Amino acid sequence: MTTTKNPIISVPTRYVIAEQQDAALWVVDQEPWRRCWFCDSRLGLPSDEYCGSCGARFTPRRYRGEFHKTPVAGLLLELAKNSTIKLDNLRLPVVYETLYVDDGAVVLARPVDGQTLMPLAAHDSLLLAHAFFSGALQLYRAGYTLGAINPLDVVFHNDATVSLRIAPYLTRTTDSEAQIVAQIGALINAFVDVPRITRRFDIADADVNPLLGIIADIRAGLLDTFNQCIARVESVLVPYETRRFLYLRGAATTDVGLKRQSNEDSVLVSTMQWLRDGGNYSVGLYAVADGMGGHAAGEVASALAVNSINEHIIAGNLTQLMQPVFGNDVSAVVQCIDDAVQYANQRIIHEARQQGNNMGTTLTMALVLGDTAYIANIGDSRTYLWRDDQLRRITNDHSLVMKLVELEHIIEADIYTHPQRNGVLRSMGVTNAAEIDIYIERLRPNDMLLLCSDGLWEMVRDLDIATILRRGGTVDEMANALQATANGAGGDDNISVILVRCES
Incomplete structure (x- = not known):
């Protein structure tokens, strides 16, 4: 540049x-x-x-x-007016x-939420490739071409959609289909993790991303149409999309910290199992709520949040939760979670009116159905995914400082010291309709979900969290180690941690 x-x-x-x-x-x-x-x-x-x-x-x-x-x-306006173009997984910038x-x-273009991550895990890189080939095919049929794209302008989201930060020189199609396929192959290559082979026998055991073979065939001219590429990507996606039976092992800890007089956090850990053909079908509901409003207000709000969500999801939908097919019905599960959050939100508002205060709470939660995690959050409590020795934050903080990061006014390291770092833009108990974000993650054996309040992540940076998880141990040992490290760093706030490990 x-x-x-x-x-x-x-x-x-x-x-x-x-x-x-x-x-x-x-x-x-x-x-x-x-x-x-x-x-x-x-x-x-x-x-x-x-x-x-x-x-x-x-x-x-x-x-x-x-x-x-x-x-x-x-050409963005032309595309917006063209109803024949359906870019379901490839999002062009909004003017x-x-x-x-x-x-x-x-x-x-409006700023795009999210960060560019390179390389991506094999499953995610295949989904990214599928989004580009499918989107480019729709544009090509309508007479448009995606021009040169900088990989740093590509954002892959947890829902398998891809956003572009800038309109990529959209033009009327002049290149051949094979030329466009080659351009996309060169682009997605930047997101593939190439295994480091140090010993000869490693080659057979290396977890090689199958996208590398697709890119090689594009370079060799063996794949030169969108449909060929889409079919090839979909074929290698099958093992990643196959449902798995996982055993969920969870641990939780919550602590007042060293500076506060009371603990306004609440945690929820609920795991159930049913014996099904092929293995145990596990269902887990996990939540961390960080109350606001001071003693006798924040702790009430956070407790109401987790208890109401547990009551609505577990007690109200137990028959559905027992059926693995329910986990595949995305719209039904999302609606179930939203209904539970809105129910909890109304109970908090009612209690605040009864007590005459402004209680509220953040919330991060995960409903795990088999090998699929439905994650919801509002506020600045977080959910992370530990996979392949790497820590990735799934949720996006609803805070003023994170909004400043997204708009490139500050860098992410500044959020720990910014004078307005405690400013939360969304929480439960404030408006009649709580605005939540919902993310969907396919889980694999050895994955771990980490749910925590800001009392952990503000005291222990992500790199240090990863170091603790990398040491291993039982989920109880790792959860306690995270809490102890937060207190060792000052313990400025209440500290709540839930750690869930997925086992075969």
């Missing part, structure tokens, strides 16, 4: 071009009061430091975009603003 001191493209004085490479632009909004970065309000004044609608601070924002010679907002300039238009 090079910085252009004298760009050939000029934009309105409100924006300053920070970087430019060919038709790709990075601009900074020097008048952020015109449009709030958080709530989209346009009621700000030049003298305002904060948004009058949501309270967010007006800071210069950085946007990515592209220049189009045609006087329209690129934030179009700046009309002398020679055409500069299209700015």
